[in-house]
Amino acid sequence: MFEARMAQAALLKKVLEAVKDLVTDANWDCTSAGISLQAMDSSHVSLVSLLMRKDGFDMYRCDRPISLGINIASMTKIMKCANNNDAVTLRAEDEGDTVVFTFESADQEKVSEFEMKLMDIDSEHLGIPEREHTATVKMPASEFHGICRDLSTIGETVQVSVTKEGVQFTASGDTGKGTITLRNNSSVDEESQQVVITMQEELSLSFALRYLNFFTKATALADSVTLSMTADLPLVVEYRIEDTGYIRYFLAPKIDDDDDEDNN
Amino acid sequence: MHDFSFAPKSKDARKQQQQTLDDSKQHHQQQQDNQQQQQPAKGTAAMPTVPRSLSDGDNGAKRRVERSASGSKKWKAGGKNSNPESQDSAFVDELGDMGTNGERISDVARPPAKPMDSSKEAFVFQQLDLDSYLDVPLPGMPGPQRGNVQIFRLFGVTKGGNSVLMHVHGFCPFIYTPAPANFTPSMLGEFKMALDKQIKETTSSAKDVPEVVMMVEIVSKESIYGFHATGKRPFLKIYLVQHKFINPARRALEQGTITLSKLGTLSYEVYESNLELNLRFMVETQLVGCNWVEVPAGKYKFRSFSSTPKPVSLAQYELDVAFDAFISHPAEDEWQQIAPLRILSFDIECAGRKGVFPEPDKDPVIQIANMVQVEGESKPFVRNVFTLGTCAPIVGSKVIACKTEIELLESWSAFVRECDPDIVTGYNITNFDLPFLMNRAKHLGARKFPYLGRLRNVQSKLSETKFSSKAYGTRESKVTSMEGRVPLDVLQILQRDYKLRSYTLNSVSAHFLSEQKEDVHHSIITDLQNGNDETRRRLAVYCMKDAYLPLRLLSKLMCVVNYMEMARVTGVPLSYLLSRGQQIKVISQLMRHAGQHDLVIPVHERQGSDEQYEGATVIQPKRGYYDTPIATLDFSSLYPSIMMAHNLCYTTLLSPQERSHLHPDDYIKTPNGDYFVKNKVRKGLLPLILESLLSARKRAKADLKKETDPFRKSVLNGRQLALKISANSVYGFTGATVGKLPCLAISSSVTAFGREMIEATKQHVESRYNVKNGYKHDAVVIYGDTDSVMVKFGLDSLEETMKVAQEAAEYVTSKFIRPINLEFEKVYFPYLLINKKRYAGLFWTRTEKWDKMDCKGLVTVRRDNCPLVVTLINTCLHKLLIERNVEGAIDFAKKTISDLLCNEIDISQLVITKALTKTADEYDGKQAHVELAERMRKRDAGSAPTLGDRVAYVIIRGPKGAPAFEKSEDPIYVLENNIQLDTQYYLHNQLEKPLMSIFEPILGSRAKELLSGEHTRVVVKRASSAGGNDKKSRGSIMSFTRAKATCRSCRALLPAGRTTLCSACEKDIDVHFQRELLKKRQLEDRYARLWAQCQRCQGSVMQDVLCTSKDCPIFYMRKKVQKDLRMQNEVVGKFDDSW
Known part of the structure; x- marks a missing residue:
């Protein structure tokens, strides 16, 4: 038996919003520690990793580890039926093939129950080992969102350069070139508005904006975002979900086209 | 049973064991039986190869390299085999059966010509x-x-x-011009002198010609265009000494440069100056x-x-x-009859470099295989192969080993001259083999090579042409001149006459001959050449098969006979049939008939106008599934018969002035508003041509029935086909606005009559066959198109429907002018009418048994769909219409969808092909196959598709919102790199529409269930080893990930230390282990069968399989099973640890 209750449906809605562009179907792995989801996008360029610890739930019970195969689009439709303030409960039998969503309104006067059929998704469970990164940049999530949105009007690729002074995002395309620079300003009082750069050495990497724009769908989940970079390793974009866990996106660095053709 | 059109049906008559290896269960048992039969016969030869090749790895390129590195050793070992016969391919046996070295094989030359006395013998x-x-x-x-x-x-x-x-x-070429008023025969001399002088003054090449204008005479002729009450009038017929002076003469006449003393300076209209010399000669x-x-x-x-x-x-x-x-x-x-023509078919092999398509200035020609056959005989009487370097003998054939490449080229050229073929064929010889040989010979300086024609001292030349036709599209091609020999490239014939998914020799052989051939990748050829006598022999056998198959195709499709009959019927030279379009054939007939009636053809100035006229009509279909017999009434040869019935022709077209002189009884007004004179005033030329064609066809068909000799039968059949096609092309000629003599008044009147007749037929049928007139039901015309109407008479029995339909056809026919004829041909029962030009039904012409299942306009015949759709729709229709098993059809569709989502469908079933007709820049939007061709060119310029090729591709998963053109990929690349296919794309963009179109009329709203039911809830996602081809984000996250173990049973995440099952499932470990083991055994079994199948296809169980045929479903299956098996081995291996 698996059962988990969350005080605010809004959180689950936001989580779905953050993964639905990358993943169509995924296994939600439930263990006694919490719920996790790990999936690559369909073109195998990026990976999303979601963790919701049991502490984040009002109530959490998981008798044995189970895997819930969920079609994200179907779940999103069901979650649309919940109000943001509703409490939501997920329930699944150990051997069952459905998951039940229960929405209770804040005033306890309305209870709705939805049953969704599960899918049997046969896929490898892939994870990326945690490691130290050469450079990390913490910045307001909305700022990052804006940068990605603006630069994607210029080009398809963004070059991220980290120096002691700040971080620079550059995109160039047929129409021209755009550069946005953020200075290190850890001095701002409000923590969510801080731009904090920690680095061992300067580096400059390129990433596909198309995917970054998928990642920023998670902006609603957190005030700030952390970008962790190391040369020749995937970029990690992490949004902390308050009191609950995180959603992390991994994006393979872009290889220059020229190299690519030589290799072939 | 249902027809898996893509699967090879290789049945070797002698062995009877080659069976299609197929996914479906019903074939399974049979297959195993075959296997059992086979094994005692062939010993254990098939099996030992399996494990070895498994360890070879699945990377095709890598495997090839490994093979070639150790290749020579392996093959040497094969050569020492004590029993060399056992490793020979089936084709070698076939060659052996054709005769041994002693027979006519070295007898290449023609029979000696006996001396003739020209004064006594004709x-x-x-x-x-x-x-x-x-x-x-x-x-x-x-x-x-x-x-x-x-x-x-x-x-x-x-x-x-x-x-x-x-x-x-x-013979002198000539042109016509109307004689001016008051022109008298006494002026002929002056006219001739004036024209001669004018041409000489304007044309430099004419200066030294003693006499440009040979003769001018007055003849009585009439222009073909329009009806002239005045009839014939005097024309000047001007003979010129050479064809090239026709245009200067025309200019001189048209531009008003000819001055006659009595008539002054006039300009003349010129007739028949744009007709070809050869055709003119043939007509005269x-x-x-x-x-x-x-x-x-x-x-x-x-x-x-x-x-x-x-x-x-x-x-x-x-x-x-x-x-x-x-x-x-x-x-x-x-x-x-047909003379004993010699047909030479040949094929060359080049030692290419890895990854590059052979280029004549770099890559040597190493083998040329030849087969010469006399048309009408069953076997080639010359079978030989020219090899570079020594080669072991091949039974039934002659091996001519050459030391140098120049020797190879020159001795082949000498061979061609000696055997003196009338027709030269092969597969893609015009665009590859011949140009390659020509260029190679030029590069090497093989001076004796380029004399391939029949003329001494005339070199063959290579030139390029571009052929553009509305019917056949634009094709670039090369021409190698060979005077006196007709090139008949089988590839070009097939591309013209047959619509196929793929035009590789392998796939057309599978399609027409039910025979697969080995497809050796060009990079292996070099390794075989660099081996020893035995490896070169293997290559020689492969090469000879490639030379033999075009001959088989020619005789199977009866191309030579049919083309010859077409040439005879239309009067054009044989070589025009492949190099020219439809119009020339009609012009040739028009010229012949016009000449007999003293008509001359005006020169039509080409105006690239896109004037359109209304085409045929379609009666709005009453869609649905009809479970009662539906009768089809057809107008036979509709357009030709309209032209005959209403006397529509150039010569009967009335201009308003001419009309004012005629009695209204003498002409008709077409529904289109044009006027034509009636039969009694003047019989049109086109109706005459059509009558002669159709009566000739009737005769040919009558003779065909009487004839017993199969060869003459095929000639007659070719004849009646050619006659039918010719009759139908006349209408098209009058409507071709870029043609020699378009006349939209005719073509649009024809279609207007056609529309009127379809409507009239509907009226007649519905107003007669109804309850009011004492019939049991009201007849309803549910659909009508161009020349046929579908009538629902409402009767339940086939027999009654046929009787009423027959009567109705006769009744309606009586309402029209002869020779328009409405025929009752067939009944559809049941009938599924999906939309305009889209329907399916069971076809009955007799009451006892149905004839066939007829599908029109459904995906089954379209080529831009993947074979899966075709198979699925065909099978569903079969179940619906023939078995009447609706539930069975639904189950089959669900099963297919479920297999698709679980990655169980063979990739060969998902390949889409599209022709690359223009370069990327010329296409308006971005298209999947064009983009892919571009990407493939970047990966390997040699093997990438080029203009005119059909590109095969699959759709792979891409980022959300990525357009389909970014997601297209080469199937081989997908297979080698383990890339995920976009199953959702296939479900929604390929399967959904056709499935809905056939199920909706039957199931109504229940049909949607097919796409979202329970069976869609199991999906398989495999990680790929390479990133997508999304260029903007190349680089895969895969290389950075670590796979974590999940439970083999419930998919739960496993804690560290566990590899197979979670603690909850562990209690049933024996069950799970059994299941995985069984799966492994099944895969092993399947792989062994596939490998054996490929070995049988290459005709030898002792040699490795080299084949990488992109057309062969077995190849794809073999690759996939190999991959799956390796994964399954790993899974079972983990159990071994935890056991």
């Missing part, structure tokens, strides 16, 4: 090809006696198989393509080396004839 031969040249006139021949004159060469073969070249002298001498020519005794002279002129060709008989001295026999009765 000379008879079948001409095949003609051309013309300029030379000094031969004394004693008619025509101009000074300067260079136009001489024609007719190449052909006698009944005894001797080659002939006939020089025809004295009544030659038609491939007919028999007889020269009476005493009218010809043989050339010999002791006389003048000396022979210029290699032909056994070479003679000179005057253009009016020979008889041209129409292809009827005894003159229908």
Whole structure:
């Protein structure tokens, strides 16, 4: 038996919003520690990793580890039926093939129950080992969102350069070139508005904006975002979900086209 | 049973064991039986290869390299085999069966020509090809006696198989112009002088010609265009000494430069100046393509080396004839026969470099295989192969080993001259083999090579042409000149006459001959060449098979006979049929008939106008599933019969002025508003042509019924087909706005009549067959298109429906003018009407049993769908219409969808092909196949598809919102790199529409269930080893990930230390282990069967399988199973640890 209750449906809605562009179907792995989801996008360029610890739930019970195969689009439709303030409960039998969503309104006067059929998704469970990164940049999530949105009007690729002074995002395309620079300003009082750069050495990497724009769908989940970079390793974009866990996106660095053709 | 159109049906008649290896269960049992039969027979030869090849790894490229590195050793070992026969391929046996070395095999030359007395014997031969040249006139021949004159060469073969070249002298090209008013015969001399002078002044090449204008005479002619009450009028017929002066003459006449003393300076309208010289010659001498020519005794002279002129060709008989001295026999009765033509089919192999398509200035030609067959015989009598370097003997064939490449090329060229073929064929020889040989010879300086034609001292030349036709699209091609030999490239024939998914030799052989061939990748060829005698022998056998298959295709499809009959019917030379479009055939017939009726054809200025006219009508379909018999009434030869019935022709078209002179009874107004005179005033030329064609077809069909000899039967059948096609092309000619003589008044009147008739038929049927008139039901016309209507008479029994329909056809026919004829042909029962031009039904012509399942406009016949759709829809229709098993059809569709989502469908079933007709820049939008071709060119320029090729691709998963053109990928690349297919794309963009279209009329709203039911909830996602081809984000996250173990049973995440099952599932470990083991065994079994299948296909169980055929579903299956098996091995291996 698996059962988990969350005080605010809004959180689950936001989580779905953050993964639905990358993943169509995924296994939600439930263990006694919490719920996790790990999936690559369909073109195998990026990976999303979601963790919701049991502490984040009002109530959490998981008798044995189970895997819930969920079609994200179907779940999103069901979650649309919940109000943001509703409490939501997920329930699944150990051997069952459905998951039940229960929405209770804040005033306890309305209870709705939805049953969704599960899918049997046969896929490898892939994870990326945690490691130290050469450079990390913490910045307001909305700022990052804006940068990605603006630069994607210029080009398809963004070059991220980290120096002691700040971080620079550059995109160039047929129409021209755009550069946005953020200075290190850890001095701002409000923590969510801080731009904090920690680095061992300067580096400059390129990433596909198309995917970054998928990642920023998670902006609603957190005030700030952390970008962790190391040369020749995937970029990690992490949004902390308050009191609950995180959603992390991994994006393979872009290889220059020229190299690519030589290799072939 | 359902037809898996993509699966090979390789049934070797001798062995009877080659069965289609197929996914479906029902074949499974059979397959195993075969396997059991096979094993005792072949020993254990098939099996030991399996484990070894498994360890080879699945990377095709890598495997090839490994193979080739150790290749020579392996093959050497094979050569030492004590029993070399056992490793030979089936094709070698076949070659052996054709005869041994002792027979005619070295007898390449034609039978000796027996001496003939030209004064006593008539000379008879079948001409095949003609051309013309300029030379000094031969004394004693008619025509101009000074300067260079136009001489024609007719190449052909006698009944005894001797080659002939006939020089025809004295023919002058001519043009017409209407004689001006008051022109009298006394002015002819002055006119001739004036024109002659004018041409000489304006044309530099005419300056030294003694006489440009040969003769001018007054003839009585009439323009073909429009009806003229005045009838014939005087025309000037102007003979010119050479064809090239026709245009200067036309300019001189049209531009008003001719001054006559009594009439002053006038400009003249010119007729028939745009007709081709060869065709003009053929029309005037009544030659038609491939007919028999007889020269009476005493009218010809043989050339010999002791006389003048000396022979210029290699032909056994070479003679000179005057253009009016020979008889041209129409292809009827005894003159229908075909001379023993020699057909040479050849194929070359080049030692290419890895990853690059062979280039003639870098890569050597290493083998040329030849097969020569006499048309009508069943086996090639010459079978040989020219090899570079030594080669072990091949039974039944001659191996000619050459030391150098120059020797190879020159001795092959000498062989061609010696065996002297009339027709040269092969697969893609015009665009690859011949140009490659020509360029290679040029590069190496093989000076004796480029003499492939019949003329001594005339070099073959390579040139490029672009052929553009509305019907066949634009194709670039190369032409290698070979005077006197007709090139008949099988690939070009197939591309013209058949719509196929793929045009590789392998896939067309599978399609037409039910035979697969080994497809050796060009990079392996070099390794085989660099091996030893035995490896070169293997290559030689492969090469000979490639030379043999085109011959088999030609005879199976009866191309030579059909093309020859087409040439005879339409009167054009054989070579025009492949190099020219439809129009030339109609022009040839029009010229012939016009000449007989003293009509002259005006020169139509080409205006690229896109004037459109209304086409045929379609009665709005009443969609649905009809479970009662639906009768189909067809107008037979609708358009030709309309033209005949209403006397529509150029010659009967009335202009408003002409109409004012006529009585309204003398002409008709077409529904389109054009006027044509009636039959009684003047019979049109086109109706005459059509009548002669259709009556000739009737005769041919009648003869066909009587004929018993299979060869003559095929000739007659080819004839009636050619006649039918010709009759139908007349209408198209009048509507071709870029043509020689378009006349939209005719073509749009024809379609207007057609529309009216369809509507009238509906009225007649519905107003007669109804309850009011005492019939049981009201008849309803549920659909009608162009020349047919579908009628629901409402009767339940087939027999009654057929009776009523027959009667209805006769009744409606009586309402129309002869020869318009409405026929009852067939009943559909049941009938599924999906939309305009889209329907399916069970076809009945007799009451006892249905004839076939007929599908029109459904995906089954379209090529831009993947085979999965075709198979699925065909099977569903079969279940729905024939078995009447709706639930079965639904189950099958669900099963297919579920397999698709679980990645269980073979990739070969998902391949889509599209022709690359333009370069990327010329296409308006971005298209999947164009983009892929571009990407493939970047990966490997050699193997990438080029213009005119069909590109095969699959759709792979891409980022959300990525357009389909970014997601197209080469199937082989997908297989090698383990890339995920976009199953959702296939479900929604390929399967959904056709499935809904057939199920909705039957199931209504329940049909949606097919796409979202329970069966869609199991999906398989595999990680790929390479990133997508999304160029903007290349680089895969895969290389950075670590797979974590999940439970094999419940998919729960496993804690560290566990590899197979979670603690909850562990209690049933034996069950799970059994299941995985079984799965592994099944895969192993399947792999062994596939490998054996490929070995049988290559005809040898002792050699490794080299084949990488992109058309072969077995190849894809073999690759996939190999991959799956390796994964399954890993899974089972983990159990071993935890056991």
